[in-house]
Amino acid sequence: MKLKSETINSPTINDFMRYIEPHGHMVSRVTDDYLDMVTAGCQAVCEPAFWAGFDRSSVHGFYDYFCQLTEHEPKRAAKFGLSHFTWLCINPKESEDVKLAQEVLAIIPKFLDRPNVLGIGEIGLNKNSRNEMKVLEMHVDLAARENQLILVHTPHLEDKLKGTRLIIDVLKSDRRIKPERCIIDHVEEHTIEMVLEAGFWAGMTLYPESKCTSARAIDMVEMYGSERLWMNSACNWGVSVPLAVPRTALEMRRRGHGAEAIDKLIYQNPARFMSQCPRFKLPKL
Amino acid sequence: MTRQQVIDLYFMEARAKLIDIGAFIDRVERASGEEDFRMKAFRSALTELSKGGSHKAKGVLMAFSDPTTEPIPAATTKAAAGAWPA
Numbered sequence: 001m002k003l004k005s006e007t008i009n010s011p012t013i014n015d016f017m018r019y020i021e022p023h024g025h026m027v028s029r030v031t032d033d034y035l036d037m038v039t040a041g042c043q044a045v046c047e048p049a050f051w052a053g054f055d056r057s058s059v060h061g062f063y064d065y066f067c068q069l070t071e072h073e074p075k076r077a078a079k080f081g082l083s084h085f086t087w088l089c090i091n092p093k094e095s096e097d098v099k100l101a102q103e104v105l106a107i108i109p110k111f112l113d114r115p116n117v118l119g120i121g122e123i124g125l126n127k128n129s130r131n132e133m134k135v136l137e138m139h140v141d142l143a144a145r146e147n148q149l150i151l152v153h154t155p156h157l158e159d160k161l162k163g164t165r166l167i168i169d170v171l172k173s174d175r176r177i178k179p180e181r182c183i184i185d186h187v188e189e190h191t192i193e194m195v196l197e198a199g200f201w202a203g204m205t206l207y208p209e210s211k212c213t214s215a216r217a218i219d220m221v222e223m224y225g226s227e228r229l230w231m232n233s234a235c236n237w238g239v240s241v242p243l244a245v246p247r248t249a250l251e252m253r254r255r256g257h258g259a260e261a262i263d264k265l266i267y268q269n270p271a272r273f274m275s276q277c278p279r280f281k282l283p284k285l
Numbered sequence: 286m287t288r289q290q291v292i293d294l295y296f297m298e299a300r301a302k303l304i305d306i307g308a309f310i311d312r313v314e315r316a317s318g319e320e321d322f323r324m325k326a327f328r329s330a331l332t333e334l335s336k337g338g339s340h341k342a343k344g345v346l347m348a349f350s351d352p353t354t355e356p357i358p359a360a361t362t363k364a365a366a367g368a369w370p371a
Contacts, residue, residue, distance in 0.1 A: 051363075096360045127360035128351075157365035161350035190346040215295065216342065254294065256286055 017041040019245050019266040020282075022274070023122075023151075023185060023203065023232035025050045026084070027073055033235070033242040034080040040246040043267070043282055044083040046274065047073065048122035048151050051093040053237050059103040062090065066107070070114040083283060085274070087121035087151050088112070095126070095135035105138055112146055118277045119143065121151025122185065125163040128155060136170055144176035149277050151203075152184045154191065157210065164191040168198050181276055185232070186211055192220055201228040201273055206244035214248040218255060221265060230270045306331075326368035 018041045026034070026047050037045065047069060056062055069086040077084035088111055090104040111117060123139040125132045143150050150171075155163035167184065171177050179199030187195050187202045188211065195202045204220060205211040212220075217231055233244035241247070249262050274280040286294075313324060326349050333344035351369040 093363050126363060127365075128356050129360040130356045130358060132360060133356050155365065157367045158349050158351050158369040159365050161347065162353060165354065166356065188346055189340070189343040190350065215298075219342075256290075 017246060017249055017266075018043050018263065019249065020270040020274075021045040021233060021235075021242075021245060022230050022270040023048060023205065023234045024242065025234070025236035026077065027068055028237035029235060029242060031076070031080070034077060034082060037242055038080045038082055040243055042082060042246075044085060045077060046085040046087070046118060046270075048087040048153075049089045049091060050122070050236060051091040055094055055097075059100065059107060062104045063107055066111045070111055070116055074116050081283075083281070085116045085118050085280060087119050087149075088117060089120050089123045089139055090135065091122065092124050092126040092132055092136070092153055092155075095132045096129060098131050098134055101135040101138065105142055108142065109146065112148065115279055118274055118280060119149030119151060120146075121149075122153040123150065124153035124167055125155050126153075126159070128159055128163045128166060133166065133170070136167065140170060140174055140177060144174060149274070150177070150182040152182060154184060154186045160186070160188065161190055164194065168194060168200070171200070172198060180228075183230070183273060186234070187220075188212055189216070189220065192224055196224060196228060201230070204229065204231050205234045206231060206248055207234070207240060209239055214244070214251045217248055218252055218257075221252075226261070226265045226269065228269075228273075229265065230273065231266060322370040323366060323368040325371075 021037060021042055021044070024045050024047055026045055028050075049065065049069065052065075056065070066088055069088070073086070074084040088108050090101050095101055108120070120139055120143040123136055125136060140150070142148070152167055152171075154160050154167060164184065164187075171179070171182055180201070183201035183203050184195045185203035186205045188204075192202055192204075204217045206214055206217055211234075221229060231245050231248055233240060233242055235242040235244070245266055249266050252262050252265075271280075271282060313320065330345045330348035333341055333348055336344065338344075349368045
């Protein structure tokens, strides 16, 4: 059957979804995940430094990990046409050992001028201990001295409320830190308001069992607006879904959100925040 | 969205979750032994659902949260339990 040309519309934003995965631990994922993400419209993936699932035994393990994040993983992503960026730190789950943390912080500056490094992250708290607080303050000081963006992890489950309050106190008490250059991630209904009211960006993490579902994330967008919000899958070696962001975008469509509003939340917003780092460049579409 | 549209979109999913919660509590109560702090928090969180106001999800999360403000002396585990052992 011959199609009449007038029946085929030119592609518009309504026909094409693009997004940025602003928080994905891709070293833990398989190549099929990269392929699926690119197929779904992913334009860039950003990988904060994370806990390996076990404690690294020395600073040398972190050196190798930072090389993986800044050398190997960008090449793996590039094979699928995907830009890869990263954030560096010692994760809060390994922050109880302050001496190790000091050693790791000492090597981070050597990596900060690498072309895919966006800043310091994901720093923060895990169990809200005194040593975790010390290491958080050390990271914040490093970010301030090096003029780096900051990506913050907030604690899990029962520890999130208290940890978020403590983190905001630490960030607000350092006059060198500009809230608009910090994103506080993994917010939920009981923490989002305090994060946004303090002037920070907020990240919503879409997990099947913990953190927040697609429906709840969209609820928060509807209640608090999307001015300083992004969504991420935080896919890692645990229960997580690399396509959580585009799937949530589809649910936004079902709830009547327009293409421009969706594009703002899943593409323009992360691009706007991360473009504060001059190394963040997106491919031209 | 209208209230009717929201119900149309999410009712079946919420219904299934509610039945699962009932079945979970039945399962716990059929089993032997004492309940721990997590079930105490769970039962407290359930009461949030019958309160008025428009922040029920926040109320549930608060019922599970550590309300203290000072850092703990040291982290003895990496994992969270899901509820604060008051």
